[in-house]
Amino acid sequence: MSEYILQARGLSKGFRGFMAVQDVDLSVEKDSIHALIGPNGAGKTTCFNLLSKFLAPSSGSISFEGEDITSLSPAAVARRGMVRSFQISAVFGHMTALENVRIALARARGGNFDFWRGERVLTQYNDRAHELLYDVGLSDSVDVPAAELSYGRKRALEIATTLALDPRLMLLDEPTAGMTESDVARIVALIRQIRGGRTILMVEHNLSVVSGLSDRITVLARGRVLAEGDYESVSANEAVVTAYLGSDHADA
Numbered sequence: 001m002s003e004y005i006l007q008a009r010g011l012s013k014g015f016r017g018f019m020a021v022q023d024v025d026l027s028v029e030k031d032s033i034h035a036l037i038g039p040n041g042a043g044k045t046t047c048f049n050l051l052s053k054f055l056a057p058s059s060g061s062i063s064f065e066g067e068d069i070t071s072l073s074p075a076a077v078a079r080r081g082m083v084r085s086f087q088i089s090a091v092f093g094h095m096t097a098l099e100n101v102r103i104a105l106a107r108a109r110g111g112n113f114d115f116w117r118g119e120r121v122l123t124q125y126n127d128r129a130h131e132l133l134y135d136v137g138l139s140d141s142v143d144v145p146a147a148e149l150s151y152g153r154k155r156a157l158e159i160a161t162t163l164a165l166d167p168r169l170m171l172l173d174e175p176t177a178g179m180t181e182s183d184v185a186r187i188v189a190l191i192r193q194i195r196g197g198r199t200i201l202m203v204e205h206n207l208s209v210v211s212g213l214s215d216r217i218t219v220l221a222r223g224r225v226l227a228e229g230d231y232e233s234v235s236a237n238e239a240v241v242t243a244y245l246g247s248d249h250a251d252a
């Protein structure tokens with residue numbers, strides 16, 4: 001029997017009467033890569049914000065590892081192992097890649113307190129920080145200030161700071177948005193590499209990324225689930241094709 005790490009039931013969100021997300025059921029299987037796609041305005045971002053607890057639903061429930069998290073804060077679910085990339089540690093531009101990951105590791109182990117205890121305390125995280133930077137392909141940029149990294153490398157650094165929290169479920173919001181082709185390839189390879197022992201739920205516009213990475217895809221349209229399955233089945237689904245053709249979204 002399959003095991004679901006995240007489940008939503010009857011999830012809805014209205015904005016002044018307009019239902020951006022309506023009665024969405026979603027089950028994310030443990031250790032899978034699950035993508036949320038759909039044409040412009042389909043409700044992906046709203047749904048993602050609901051699942052990551054950045055928005056409160058108008059109705060419905062969400063459970064993580066079998067426990068109801070509907071009323072918990074993003075910080076509380078992060079402590080339980082469900083972390084949205086870029087949630088806790090935005091990358092600090094003036095700090096080096098190493099310093100950014102060390103701060104993330106320090107925060108993961110005790111909030112902001114360590115931050116004020118300075119350099120000596122942070123050096124204890126050097127080894128783990130180097131490992132994480134190696135994992136995301138940034139070993140050659142350890143001492144480079146984050147602001148000087150290319151866009152793709154900055155996103156890789158953000159993923160390293162998320163990995164510092166050792167999440168079991170990682171939520172990625174358009175991980176390849178705005179990237180050059182070579183950066184996209186780099187992030188795809190990276191996501192593939194970090195998935196070991198982790199579940200990943202992502203919103204992604206780039207369908208070649210989705211097709212190459214996802215085990216399961218949920219297609220939203222007009223706030224509702226239109227189709228669900230692997231890439232082959234959803235891309236052959238007539239309702240999905242019609243929804244995309246009917247939108248002004250060229251690349252998704």
Ligand SMILES: Nc1ncnc2c1ncn2[C@@H]1O[C@H](COP(=O)(O)OP(=O)(O)OP(=O)(O)O)[C@@H](O)[C@H]1O
Nearest residue numbers: 015018019020038039040041042043044045046047
């Ligand atoms: N805070 C808000 N107030 C009012 N309407 C909103 C709000 N957030 C989203 N909406 C509306 O809800 C609908 C779904 O928006 P959402 O951003 O979730 O879609 P999306 O699938 O992420 O779209 P895109 O691909 O364009 O980013 C849209 O019609 C949008 O205008």
